Amino acid sequence: MLTALTGAHGDRPDAVTVAGRTSSYEDLLGAARAVAADIGGARAVAVSATPSLETVAAVVGALLAGVPCVPVPPDAGPAEREHILRDSGATPIEADFARRGDHGTTEPAAPGDPALILYTSGTTGPPKGVVLSSAALTADLDALADAWQWTAADTLVHGLPLFHVHGLVLGVLGALRTGSRLVHTGRPTPEAYAAAGGSLYFGVPTVWSRIAAEPQAAAALSGARLLVSGSAALPAPVFRDLHALSGHRPVERYGMTETLITLSGRAGAEVRPGTVGTPLPGIRTRIAAEPGADIGELQLTGPTLFSAYLGRPEATAAAHTEDGWFRTGDIAAADADGVHRIVGRASLDMIKSGGYRIGAGEVENALLDHPRVREAAVVGVPDPDLGQRIVAFVVADGVTGSELTDFVAAHLSVHKRPREVRFITAVPRNAMGKPQKKRLLTDEFEERT
Incomplete structure (x- = not known):
């Protein structure tokens, strides 16, 4: 090697x-x-x-x-x-x-x-x-x-x-x-x-x-x-x-630790923001979507996948479908050319609100288009009427929550607008810069902001 x-x-x-x-x-x-x-x-x-x-x-x-x-x-x-x-x-x-x-x-x-x-x-x-x-x-x-x-x-x-x-x-x-x-x-x-x-x-x-x-x-x-x-x-x-x-x-x-890198844009080819390219050689992908939906869990198979979780055969088996494909836990979509777009994690970034399935990443990108927004993280929280309501945690100055809600509604479908905007000092992230959204919903985090 x-x-x-x-x-x-x-x-x-x-x-x-x-x-x-x-x-x-x-x-x-x-x-x-x-x-x-x-x-x-x-x-x-x-x-x-x-x-x-x-x-x-x-x-x-x-x-x-x-x-x-x-x-x-x-x-x-x-x-x-x-x-x-x-x-x-x-x-x-x-x-x-x-x-x-x-x-x-x-x-x-x-x-x-x-x-x-x-x-x-x-x-x-x-x-x-x-x-x-x-x-x-x-x-x-x-x-x-x-x-x-x-x-x-x-x-x-x-x-x-x-x-x-x-x-x-x-x-x-x-x-x-x-x-x-x-x-x-x-x-x-x-x-x-x-x-x-x-x-x-x-x-x-x-x-x-x-x-x-x-x-x-x-x-x-x-x-x-x-x-x-x-x-x-x-x-x-x-x-x-x-x-x-x-x-x-x-x-x-x-990519993931378990799969290494499986999708990528190509040098010298067209690159579109918000997309992660097409499968690398040997990699096959499929979108496990519900009927009528254009987004669903991304599943993979190919030569770059991990061998096992060390000492955890049950966890290894649970991470795969019955026919052997790896369950990434990420929600994705693919266009007719095979170019993939990652919407977010199934556990946190697939929001079901008022009968709609909404990807948190799409709402986050809309918020980040506002000139006064520096960071944004969107989650779904339980709601007795909607099932989940969209809550946006935002790092911004000189703008109100209602202005941001209207801004998103003007850029996306109205049902994708945040129902609540919470202003914070920083989005918590891990060493690789990934947002740690679960921390946003803890009392400890809210007391610090």
Whole structure:
């Protein structure tokens, strides 16, 4: 899987840069081989996934040794860390760049064996370990390299966490697969992205929103080849601002820990805001919609899907349909050309109000089109008359709730207007910028706002 490290693209003295420190492929491979020599035969190893060359070397070392690697969020609390280590049976390890290993006798895992165990966010219970094989990883990275015309000539820039699919699998292993130079900025600030001089940039909506808010930083990306956004929906106003300032229409893609990336826009093709493109090669999708509805749960099958939830056969079975398709839990629609649009999560973003099925994302995008709205999160709350009523949590200045309700009603169908607008100081988000909507409905959150 690590073709760049095996010499397919030649060595580069500045092949990998993380938080200002640079390594050649040769030095990275030497440090990784030292790790591999130490951990051979282990059940699994855990890596505190700080943005560092040591994290990259430790993950690569585990792959070389054929030992499943468990990236742990460096800011994980004691309870979360203890759960991950206990559940996975992983032994914590560290890499030392001062050490070098030789080829040794380690043997990589077979393509179908576990390579990574990534833990979910645990929104519906304790975090579950998602087992990913090297076959799934390589299938996904090769498909994305084709979709994004990603080659060894690129310089990839991002500053994303190294314990998620986006930052680690795409943002590190993708570079080591294609041979592209990697610049991890440590933190994904507009200034760092602007100064990096990349051809390919990865970001989440929070990152792109902050860059769009600084015109000089956005303009500095005009020399890039492709901007990619993922992990959450990119608001249409941010898409438009980036296009106006940088000349780029960001490509959006869709994926989950359990599926890796399955849908994406293509480099050089038409890109429409609010869409996540078409299925990657080998991926099949279907929309499980109720009769008469044009949106429903997105279900998937293909070579990039996870092997199982670690030690949870019942949860693994429950995540699949009787005929073996994975239930994403996301509500989506697809047009006649196969271009998909994600409406939101079935549990929170499919609102049933007054007999209508309404996607929260559509209402959020309408609110974000208002010039005084900076953030918006829409949920459905129980209502004795409507079943659910639409409630909008908004970060804005100089506008009233009734004005925003009227604004949405003028842009969308009247039944999609918020019945209530609550003004807050910030939408709560996780490390990848995804809104944590359940927190909006807690007393703890409302007391803070």
